[in-house]
Amino acid sequence: MNTNEQEILLVEDSPSxxxxxxxxxxxxxxxxxxxxxxxxxxxLNYIFSEGPYAxxxxxxxxxxxxxxxxxxxxxxxxxxxxxxDDRTKTIPVVVFSSSQEDPDVKECYALGVNSYIVKPMExxxxxxxxTDLGLYWSLLNHVPQNAQEQQTTGTxxx
Amino acid sequence: xxxxxxxxxxxxxxxVNSYKEQKVESSEGIAQVVGSNSISALYFxxxxxxxxxxxxxxxxxxxxxxxxxxxxxxxxxSYTKVGADTFLFSPSIQKDKKxxxxxxxxxxxxxxxxxxxxxxxxxxQVDVSELNDIINSKFRVAFLLLILGISLALIIAxxxxxxxxxxxxxxxxxxxxxxxxxxxxxxxxxxxxxxISSLSYAFNDMLQQIEQREKxxxxxxxxxxESEARLKQLVETAPDAVIVIDxxxxxxxxxxxxxxxxxWKEAEVIGKTLPQTIIPERFREAHKKGMNHFLKTGEGPVxxxxxxxxxxxxxxxxxxxxxxxxxxKIKEKYAFVGFxxxxxxxxxxxxxxxxxxxxxxxxxxxIENTNKELESFSYSVSHDLRAPIRAINGFAxxxxxxxxxxxxxxxxxxxxxxxxxxxxxxxLIDDLLAFSxxxxxxxxxxxxxxxxxAKEVAEEVIKLSQEKYTAxxxxxxxxxxxxxxxxxxxxxxxxxxxxxxxxxxxxxxxIEISSKDEKDAVVYSVKDNGVGFDMKFYDKLFxxxxxxxxxxxxxxxxxxxxxxxxxxxxxxxxxxxEGKVNEGATFYFSLPKGKTGIII
Numbered sequence: 070m071n072t073n074e075q076e077i078l079l080v081e082d083s084p085s086x087x088x089x090x091x092x093x094x095x096x097x098x099x100x101x102x103x104x105x106x107x108x109x110x111x112x113l114n115y116i117f118s119e120g121p122y123a124x125x126x127x128x129x130x131x132x133x134x135x136x137x138x139x140x141x142x143x144x145x146x147x148x149x150x151x152x153x154d155d156r157t158k159t160i161p162v163v164v165f166s167s168s169q170e171d172p173d174v175k176e177c178y179a180l181g182v183n184s185y186i187v188k189p190m191e192x193x194x195x196x197x198x199x200t201d202l203g204l205y206w207s208l209l210n211h212v213p214q215n216a217q218e219q220q221t222t223g224t225x226x227x
Numbered sequence: 228x229x230x231x232x233x234x235x236x237x238x239x240x241x242x243v244n245s246y247k248e249q250k251v252e253s254s255e256g257i258a259q260v261v262g263s264n265s266i267s268a269l270y271f272x273x274x275x276x277x278x279x280x281x282x283x284x285x286x287x288x289x290x291x292x293x294x295x296x297x298x299x300x301x302x303x304x305s306y307t308k309v310g311a312d313t314f315l316f317s318p319s320i321q322k323d324k325k326x327x328x329x330x331x332x333x334x335x336x337x338x339x340x341x342x343x344x345x346x347x348x349x350x351x352q353v354d355v356s357e358l359n360d361i362i363n364s365k366f367r368v369a370f371l372l373l374i375l376g377i378s379l380a381l382i383i384a385x386x387x388x389x390x391x392x393x394x395x396x397x398x399x400x401x402x403x404x405x406x407x408x409x410x411x412x413x414x415x416x417x418x419x420x421x422x423i424s425s426l427s428y429a430f431n432d433m434l435q436q437i438e439q440r441e442k443x444x445x446x447x448x449x450x451x452x453e454s455e456a457r458l459k460q461l462v463e464t465a466p467d468a469v470i471v472i473d474x475x476x477x478x479x480x481x482x483x484x485x486x487x488x489x490x491w492k493e494a495e496v497i498g499k500t501l502p503q504t505i506i507p508e509r510f511r512e513a514h515k516k517g518m519n520h521f522l523k524t525g526e527g528p529v530x531x532x533x534x535x536x537x538x539x540x541x542x543x544x545x546x547x548x549x550x551x552x553x554x555x556k557i558k559e560k561y562a563f564v565g566f567x568x569x570x571x572x573x574x575x576x577x578x579x580x581x582x583x584x585x586x587x588x589x590x591x592x593x594i595e596n597t598n599k600e601l602e603s604f605s606y607s608v609s610h611d612l613r614a615p616i617r618a619i620n621g622f623a624x625x626x627x628x629x630x631x632x633x634x635x636x637x638x639x640x641x642x643x644x645x646x647x648x649x650x651x652x653x654x655l656i657d658d659l660l661a662f663s664x665x666x667x668x669x670x671x672x673x674x675x676x677x678x679x680x681a682k683e684v685a686e687e688v689i690k691l692s693q694e695k696y697t698a699x700x701x702x703x704x705x706x707x708x709x710x711x712x713x714x715x716x717x718x719x720x721x722x723x724x725x726x727x728x729x730x731x732x733x734x735x736x737x738i739e740i741s742s743k744d745e746k747d748a749v750v751y752s753v754k755d756n757g758v759g760f761d762m763k764f765y766d767k768l769f770x771x772x773x774x775x776x777x778x779x780x781x782x783x784x785x786x787x788x789x790x791x792x793x794x795x796x797x798x799x800x801x802x803x804x805e806g807k808v809n810e811g812a813t814f815y816f817s818l819p820k821g822k823t824g825i826i827i
Contacts, residue, residue, distance in 0.1 A: 085618035092625060138610045167610040167617075190617050192624035192655035 079105045080112040081148060081165075082139040086188070088148065090134065090199055095124040097200025101131060101207050103134060109142025113150055129160045137166045137173055141217040145176060149215070153179040161206050238372075239365045246361055250333055251326050254353045257287060258337035262349045265295055266339060269303060269346045279305035282490045285309070286331045291332065292316070292352040295339070303347055317348040329354035394423045398430060411438035429673040434500055440776065468567040474560050476500040476518060488569055490541030520560065521554065538567065547574045565684060605663045610654050620649035653785075662771065664791045670711045673799075677705035679750065680712065681740045685717040688727060694726040698736035698755070705742040706749045708818045714794045715818075721787040722753040722814050730757030730782055749818040756811040760804075768804055791816065 077094070081087040094103060097202050106112040112135075114120035118127040133151070138146035142162060151157045163184040164177050174185050186202065189195045263279060268277035277295055281304050284290045292314040293306040307313045314332075328336050334683040335351040363712050395413070401415045411434050434690050460605040462469045463481070468488045471480035477500060481493040502511040521527040530552050538548040554561050623645040627634075634642065685700040700723070708715075723738065730736035739754045760768070760775050767773040769792040774785040788802075795802045795816045806812035 083614050083618070085622070086545065086614055087620040089625075148761060167613045186521060188613070190620060190657075191650055192617075192621035195617065195621060 076102045076104050076128075077203065077207065078115070078130045078133040079110065079142065080109065080133060080139070081105065081136045083093035083136070086136070089192070089195065091199055093196040093199035094203045096196060097203055099200065099207060099225070104130070107146045108139045108214055109208070111142060112147050113142060113210070115158075116147075116151060117154075126215050129157060132203070133135045133162045134165045134202070135162055137164060137177075145173070145180070148177060148182055161210060163202060163206070165202075236369070237361065239369045243358065243362055246358060247328065247333075247355075250353065250355055250358075251335070254290075254333055254335045255326065257290065258335045258349050258351050259282070261293065261351075262295075262337050262339040265304070265349070266341050266346060266474050269295070269297060269339060272343065278306075280304075281306035282584055282616070288355045289357075290351055292350075294349040294350045296350070298345065298347060300348075310793045311354075314352045316352075328355065331359070381690075390421070390761065391423060393452055393594075394427060398423075398427055401434075405434065412443050440444060457664055466568070467549070467567075468564045468565075468569075470501075470567065472501060472565070474522060474561050474562075476502075476515075478504070479562070480564075485567070488540075488567065489538065503539075505539050507537050507545050510536065518563075520721075525550070527554060535570065538569075542826075546571050601663070605660055613653060615804050616649050616652050616656070619644055620653070623649065630690065633798070655784045655786075658784045658790075659771075662786055662790050663795065665714075665790065665797070668714075668797075669825055670707045670714065670797055671825050672711060672821070674823060675708055675712045675715060677708055677709050677715075677742065678702060681705060681723075682715060685740070687724050688720060692727065695803055696731050696736075698727055698730055698738050702740045703739070703741040703749050705751065706744055707739065708749050708751075709821055710798055710818050711794075714797075718791050718816060719753075721791050722816075725787060725814070726753050726755035726757065726812075728757075728763045728783070730755040730758075730774075745817065748819045750815055750817045752813050753816045754813040755812065759808050759810050759812045760806040761808050762806060769802060 077099070079087055079090055081090065087107075091105065093104055094101075104115070106115055112133075113123075113127065115122045116133075117128075118125045118131075137145060144166070148162055148164070151162060153185060157195045158181070161183045162181075163186060164173075164182050165188060166173065166184050167188050177185050184202075186198060189198055231601075258775050261284065264280045265277045267273070268275075268280065281293050281295065284293050284306050284488050285308065288308070291308045291311040291651065295305070295314045296316075297303040298437075303560075305313075317335075319438050326333060332352065333351075334356045335349075335353065335355040337349045337351070338345050339347045339349055393819075401413045402415050405411060414431050414434060417431070419425050419426045441745060463483045465482060465484060468485035469482040470485050477498050478496045481491070481496050486492055492506055502514060517527070517529065521530070529550075530796045531553045533549050535547055536581040537545045539545055547570045549570045552563055552567045555562050556562075610757065623642055626645070627639070629641050631639065644760055681702045685702060686763075689696050689698075689700070723740075726738045727736070733756060735756075737756050739752075742753055743750045743752070757774075764775050767775065769788045770785075771789040772785040773789075774783060778785075792802045795818070799819045799821075800817040802814070802816045804812060804814045
């Protein structure tokens with residue numbers, strides 16, 4: 070299995086955070102392709118191969134790192150859509166938030182988030198968390214078979 | 228008395244008669260004896276013998292004269308009692324009569340018969356003068372008897388009167404008295420055990436019963452009168468207008484308050500109907516229908532509960548009233564009692580209260596909005612302030628790692644400062660967020676072993692300081708408390724950290740933690756012998772971001788004591804402190820004695 074073909078989606082409106090995350094993943098020797106999507110709307114279009122991404126074969130990413138507070142469509146909304154759709158609900162979604170506010174945590178878990186991580190303020194810690202995340206979800210974790218099939222066959226049902 | 232007199236007279240007369248009969252009989256006997264003795268003398272015309280035979284009559288002193296007549300009617304022989312007057316008998320007068328009484332004498336006429344031949348006649352004059360004496364004496368006796376009888380009758384009458392008439396007349400007197408005076412306390416005097424006494428007993432019993440009944444009636448009447456007076460007073464002085472109407476809708480009662488409330492005098496409205504007086508025009512039809520409906524069916528949906536309506540004053544102004552009507556049946560007819568209250572003021576107040584409530588609701592909404600804004604503010608702070616700091620810190624670190632060899636010492640130092648400051652900034656934001664969350668958090672009170680908690684915290688803080696703090700921490704035996712363990716733990720963390728921080732520059736730093744039992748609370752204290760503080764800055768001690776020392780002197784965000792204060796206040800306790808520059812400080816907090824449980 071070529072890990073390069075297995076994408077990690079980074080849904081993040083802050084360019085700095087996106088850059089830091091990307092650099093941290095690189096530093097952690099995560100070789101997967103990292104796709105940065107700048108807000109919820111773009112993320113949904115990409116995931117469901119809609120709008121500007123209509124031509125993209127709908128291949129589920131290996132992991133979605135999702136920020137919550139974003140313009141247009143919020144992270145919660147993206148999470149809801151992903152987890153409500155049979156085609157996408159098996160994609161591991163890790164909320165990677167700046168917020169420690171309880172309602173967010175509860176709501177995310179209610180919607181079926183796979184993990185909820187508060188971005189550490191300090192870079193060394195931040196870097197370690199991101200690296201661990203990337204390694205865990207891309208190498209250690211196994212997704213269900215049908216999800217694998219979907220990923221490999223690239224079934225599009227629109 | 229008359230009977231008695233008659234009886235006496237009859238008695239006397241019969242007595243006289245029997246005397247007369249006896250006298251006639253005995254005298255006739257004498258006459259016959261003398262006559263028969265004289266037969267032979269007459270037969271032989273022997274006057275002398277006849278004279279002798281007559282003379283024998285002297286033994287009968289009551290015979291005054293005796294004469295024998297011969298056939299021819301000539302006197303044959305005669306006798307006259309010595310000393311008596313000679314009576315000259317006439318032979319002719321003695322034809323049929325055998326005797327007769329005349330004056331004081333009894334005259335006997337007796338034929339002397341021999342062989343059915345009348346030989347002669349004998350006439351006797353008998354002295355009956357004693358008859359008068361007898362009559363007199365008899366009358367006297369009769370009179371005496373009469374007197375005696377009358378006396379006896381009177382005595383008996385008196386006796387009988389005492390036994391019968393007296394009680395009866397007493398009874399009658401009492402009856403008269405009772406009749407005249409209505410005084411049922413009188414009693415008939417009872418003597419003996421006869422029927423009259425029984426009657427008196429019965430009468431007395433009756434009187435007693437009547438008296439008791441009378442008494443009861445009086446009491447009841449008094450009570451009724453009093454209760455009526457009370458009721459009237461009650462109705463008159465009632466705070467409500469009280470109006471009574473009859474089945475026809477005519478007003479029968481109208482109290483003082485009704486007069487004041489509606490402006491109509493009682494005398495003006497009695498007999499009138501409510502629509503004519505106090506019901507505004509638009510309700511009049513409903514009032515009539517309602518009454519008719521009730522009288523027909525007995526259903527009155529507005530009865531016996533307060534109803535808010537409009538009343539009409541005499542001057543034609545309407546005002547809000549609260550009306551409570553009750554219907555009661557008196558002598559088969561309904562009377563409707565209405566209690567009416569002027570609720571103008573109440574309505575005004577209600578309007579005021581409604582307005583106030585509305586204002587309050589608006590205020591509350593405002594507060595809620597503010598709270599929401601604050602929440603979203605802290606959310607924003609946690610998100611948006613952290614992100615750039617993370618970036619600053621992150622990129623500074625990356626620069627440091629990647630380009631360190633190209634930096635000189637000063638450059639490295641400046642880069643290091645950027646990193647450190649960004650971390651401090653992050654800490655500040657985290658503290659502030661934690662502090663703001665405290666206001667929303669539930670307080671879950673459990674029984675906490677404060678000694679163990681304080682010791683644990685002290686050890687932990689010292690350990691975390693990585694041998695920076697070397698103070699001797701003395702934890703006394705602390706009184707337990709019902710409190711939120713995690714929050715009070717935070718209090719100890721903040722206070723002990725402060726104590727260690729502000730005393731570690733001193734030689735032999737000592738920290739003492741103790742507790743004291745107050746009346747309603749337990750007071751805990753954390754005392755150090757550190758740098759202390761000036762009491763004139765006391766006001767700033769527990770404020771957010773207030774610091775009494777520069778960060779160069781002592782690190783900190785200025786939020787620790789504010790957090791302590793907030794936690795203790797949420798527990799219902801107090802915080803305060805004492806200090807002196809360079810002589811240490813003591814921080815106190817009190818926790819109220821109370822039950823375990825959750826405070827929201």
